[in-house]
Amino acid sequence: DIQLTQSPSFLSASVGDRVTITCRASQGISSYLAWYQQKPGKGPKLLIYAASTLQSGVPSRFSGSGSGTEFTLTISSLQPEDFATYYCQQLSSYPLTFGGGTKVEIK
Amino acid sequence: EVQLVESGGGLVQPGGSLRLSCAVSGFTFSDHYMDWVRQAPGKGLEWVGRTRNKANSYTTEYAASVKGRFTISRDDSKNSLYLQMNSLETEDTAVYYCARDFGPRGGTYYFDYWGQGTLVTVSS
Numbered sequence: 001d002i003q004l005t006q007s008p009s010f011l012s013a014s015v016g017d018r019v020t021i022t023c024r025a026s027q028g029i030s031s032y033l034a035w036y037q038q039k040p041g042k043g044p045k046l047l048i049y050a051a052s053t054l055q056s057g058v059p060s061r062f063s064g065s066g067s068g069t070e071f072t073l074t075i076s077s078l079q080p081e082d083f084a085t086y087y088c089q090q091l092s093s094y095p096l097t098f099g100g101g102t103k104v105e106i107k
Numbered sequence: 108e109v110q111l112v113e114s115g116g117g118l119v120q121p122g123g124s125l126r127l128s129c130a131v132s133g134f135t136f137s138d139h140y141m142d143w144v145r146q147a148p149g150k151g152l153e154w155v156g157r158t159r160n161k162a163n164s165y166t167t168e169y170a171a172s173v174k175g176r177f178t179i180s181r182d183d184s185k186n187s188l189y190l191q192m193n194s195l196e197t198e199d200t201a202v203y204y205c206a207r208d209f210g211p212r213g214g215t216y217y218f219d220y221w222g223q224g225t226l227v228t229v230s231s
């Protein structure tokens with residue numbers, strides 16, 4: 001199985017900050033990676049797919065990069081509605097797997 | 108508007124069975140692959156399994172942790188997805204989400220819409 005390691009698992013940031021979350025895969029997954037945002041009591045929301053493609057309707061302050069084994073999700077200027085938990089997911093091979101999550105909280 | 112609504116969750120004893128449903132609307136269900144994902148209380152996301160569409164013979168994939176115990180099915184005429192869960196264990200306690208796949212994009216399918224989830228509690 002492909003393991004995804006997200007870092008950090010928790011971060012505290014202020015509105016307007018630039019935030020970067022890293023996702024490392026235990027083996028190469030090309031660009032078969034997605035990023036999701038989840039708020040309490042809700043299903044996840046797709047932000048980025050194919051490592052760097054912004055899903056329709058997602059604000060442009062979100063961006064993704066990387067390929068192979070190392071990926072990043074960047075929020076260029078954190079907004080109040082961005083405080084949530086973020087997950088990466090690999091879709092290169094079965095079983096599909098998720099990273100452990102990064103909780104972004106208000107400083 | 109795309110909607111996915113899960114139902115059927117509840118309290119069940121270890122060793123018992125439960126069938127979850129996911130009713131969808133706002134898109135052509137028969138065209139899409141569909142997935143189940145679960146989330147134990149306070150934990151991260153875990154993929155459960157996938158069903159492909161009719162064009163791909165409704166074939167399925169499962170996580171090792173549920174293979175042989177859980178079965179994913181669908182009824183395209185009813186716009187509904189199902190998860191039959193047998194031999195339930197306390198470790199199966201989680202919120203269960205259904206998710207729509209879209210694609211292929213660059214050779215794979217991604218999850219673009221999710222339901223709100225239904226809670227399954229396995230306890231004596």
